[in-house]
Amino acid sequence: MGEPYCWRSRIRFSDTDASGRIHYSAMFRHMEAAEDEFLRTIGFPYAETEPASQLSFPRVHVEAQFVGPLHYDDEVETQVTVERVGESSFTLYFMSVANGAAVARGRITAVCMSIATQRSTPLPDGLAEALRAHRG
16 A cells, blocks of 8 residues: 655645635646656656657546635645556545645546547556555
């Protein structure tokens, strides 16, 4: 069972709405950035994996639940846990913490897709194994 991957960031001014709180859409950008860094640490950076393999990983489900406030310049730790690994897809669970309290939770499900056929295809063996090794 893998430990959550932790990614630290700050809420930027451009992440906030007129009230000074994080805009909901910015949470998805933070989740995606944490996902990118997590995949890089397990050896599958999107920037290198997608073009070389002719695979893409479109999102088929995203969700976020806000359980506390986030404001401009707050430091946030986003914990990434592999929740599920299927034949051609995987789901990551995110927990964002600021000032010692949970502020948001979310999930992203991505499907492995052949760029040539535009159809789902099995996850590369190495990626599936790496994800399973980090399953929470």
